[in-house]
Amino acid sequence: MESVYWVLSWACHRKCVHCYDDRFRPYVRDELEGVVREGELAFERIVRNLPDDFTYSHPFPDGRTERRSGRIILAGGEVLVDPVRTRVFYPTLDAIRTKFGDRVRVSVQTTGDLVTPEILADMKARGVWMVAISGMDDFHVGLEGEKRLPLQRELDAMFAGQGFTQVSLSTRRRDYTTEPGPFYLYFGADRNSWIGELWPRGRAWTNGLSDATLATNFCARQSGAKNFMNMGQLGSEVSIEPNGDVYPCCLKTREPLGNLTEERLEDILASLRGHPAFEALNRGDPGSMGTSFGWSLERMQAEAQTTTPKGEPYANLCIACDRFHDAVLRPIIRDIRAKRRNAVECSAAN
Secondary structure: OOEEEEEOOOEOOOOOOOOOOOOOEOOOHHHHHHHHHHHHHHHHHHHHOOOOOOEEEEEOOOOOEEEEEOEEEEEOOOOOOOOHHHHHHHHHHHHHHHHHOOOOEEEEEEOOOOOOHHHHHHHHHOOEEEEEEOOOOOOOOOOOHHHHHHHHHHHHHHHHHOOOEEOOOOOOOOOHHHOOOOEEEEOOOOOOOOOOOOOOOHHHHHOOOOOOOOOOOHHHOOOOOOOOOOOOEOOOEEEEOOOOEEEOOOOOOOOOOEEOOOOOHHHHHHOOOOOHHHHHHHOOOHHHOOHHHOOOHHHHHHHOEEEOOOOOEEEOHHHHHHHHHHHHHHHHHHHHHHHHHHHHHHHHHO
16 A cells, blocks of 8 residues: 555644544543544554555656555554554554565654654654644644644744654655655645545534535545555555554544454455446546446536535535435445455355
């Protein structure tokens, strides 16, 4: 794989208005123990069922290719909040390092306001290649506009003290993905980012913040479904939830493709190849995912029409994808999962 985006826990110290999932929020007492325990029970089996060969083929304009190390992106919620950091995040880093050594790049996403020199040292010692500070936008309370500058200055000093080098998502001349790191960068949900319009999900949807249109194809963008089945190729990425459920995109389809505590990622993806709906998602073409089932592009565009919780008209193919899953694809996915399980059971019996 080029990358997996793995949410380790729903726990977060913030409840941002633009968040793509309502489950990302502060938890206390028994609820906190529950979400921590969920990730704690799952991470070892998830690591075990990730591909042993975590490399991908990087193409060059002249036709050459080279094998590169893929990335495991660990995120939340907030991975640095206690006790997620000690009971889930650090043990997951250790499990990844035990399985892959230095054959995989580990990237960590964090809001930034919980980072300390000690935590940076802990991450560096556990092989973290990149720390991405994701809270640099006006949706994060206290980090709006120039309010974030003092935190950035503090972070710059902490990263420099631990030997991290700053890079940027807009870097073009330097291909830092080939370098050992460690690196850090800043990003956030602003109009110039790939999620600038905000996904029609979670609190962003509830608060009427997504201004995507029918022409906005999140599926073909970074963290969308495009190339999710192309293991070993550029662009191959899936999203994993704390319990091991796996999805073709970070937005998450209505039904998980499978669960990595139960089966290998290779087996899940292999079982979907050739299916017209998943091949359409793999092309980054959600409008054609229902063609073989009588859902024409015109119908998908009609199903994409809805009204926001604030009463405003809205249209995006993510809405149509949800409705197609509800009406057609959910039982198909469950049937494919059942067939995989039956095949494993039959193999074990023989």
